[in-house]
Amino acid sequence: MKNKRQVLQLGGLSAALLLLLSGCANAATYTNAKPPSSGLYGLIYKYLATPMQSMIQWFGDLIGGSNSFGWGVILITLAVQLILLPLRLNQMQKSTKQTEKMKAVKPQIDLIQSYRSKATQAEAAQLSQLTMKVYQENHLSMTGGMGCLPLLLQLPIMAGLYEAVQFSPEIAKATFFGISLGQRSILIAVIATLLYAVQSGLSIVITPKEQRRQMMTMMIISPAMTFFISIVAPAGLGLYFFATAIIGVVQQLITNYVITPKIRREVDTDLKEHPIVTVVSEATFADWRVNQSQTAPEVQASHESNRARNAGKQQRRNDSSDGDRD
Structure with a gap:
């Protein structure tokens, strides 16, 4: 149920971003676009895109060279991801602890589920209460795990960066290793998608075997939405996804081989000191x-x-x- 909810949340947020970008887009190239002055897009341009244009140009002047604006987008991406890093790590730790403790209470949850198919409506309500009690007695959250808050917080950044490239002729005409930042780039979209697929594959490694089938949907939808968003957006925004994906792969490697083993040891120690409470048998x-x-x-x-x-x-x-x- 939790995984289905995450899929719906991720799909909804991605669809919202697609709708936002499609509302802004008016051509395959963005060098002659006129900035919006009213409505939602006007507000995004005034309060997000304009400051971001200044930041990209500042980084560009600081770095210099023909690829300077592209490096500016990457540095902004790095700054955004560093700001979100504590939130990501906190969610990741909670998710890993929840997963490890769920292994210990799984027999009780499975026992409750085995009676659910035969239960009447009144009995189903009682079984749901028993499930909640199992979670509460063992200090587990019914909504624990990775959420969509980091993606939600990035939506304004993505929208601002989109308009910063679209409505700045100087940035839109710039290139990054021969790729125009103001035009759509299939190459960047494909590379970013592949990197997101690698990150999804790495996340499966630390997922319990019984949950991997449920996670397959997440493995597909995340790279797919990355591709669809990147392919309709200028390469400047695609570069944001590309840099984010690289950071995500590094973060997932650290999670797999540093954070998760540490948390598993902590959970094992905690379960020895505070054994699982048997609520149902x-x-x-x-x-x-x-x-x-x-x-x-x-x-x-x-x-x-x-x-x-x-x-x-x-x-x-x-x-x-x-x-x-x-």
């Missing part, structure tokens, strides 16, 4: 099974009683009809 469902076994005969007897009652009523109607005819 086979004994918990003993009365439930008895009630289930008694339900079928009772329902059958009720049905037979109703049929007999209806048959008696029908017979009385027939007798009454015969008397009227006589």
Whole structure:
């Protein structure tokens, strides 16, 4: 359920960005575009794109050379990712701890789920309460794991960078190793997509085997949305995705081989000191099974009683009809 919710959130945020960019786009090249002065796009240009144009130009003048504006975009990307790094690491630690502790409570959750298919509506509510109790007693979050907040926080940056390139003739005409920042670049889109796919593949390595199938959707949707956004945007924004993907791969490698092993050791130590609380067991469902076994005969007897009652009523109607005819 959590993974499905993440897929919907990621898809929704990506679709929102696509809608935003498609509303701005008006040509394959952006060198002659006129800046918006009103509405949402006007606000984005005034408060986000204009400062970003100044930053890119400042970095460009500082670095110098024909690729200076491209390096400016990469440095801005690095700054954004460094700002988001504490949030990413915090979410990653919570997600890893949640995953490791879930392994210990999984037998209880599986036991509850095994009775859900046979449960009535009232019993299903009771099972849901039991599930919540398992989580609460073992200090687990029902909504734990990686969220979409980092992507949400990046949406204004992406929109601002898009308009900064689109509405600055100087930046739009600049190149980065021969690639025009103001035109769409299939090469950058493909490379960025491949890097996101590598990052997704690395994340699967530390995912429990029983959850990998559920994660496959996330593995597909993240690179796919990166490609679709990069392919409709100027290369300046595609370069942002490219640099973000490189940082993401490095971050995932650190997570796999430094952070995750450390957290696993911490969780193992914590479970030894504070063992998992057993909320449900086979004994918990003993009365439930008895009630289930008694339900079928009772329902059958009720049905037979109703049929007999209806048959008696029908017979009385027939007798009454015969008397009227006589």
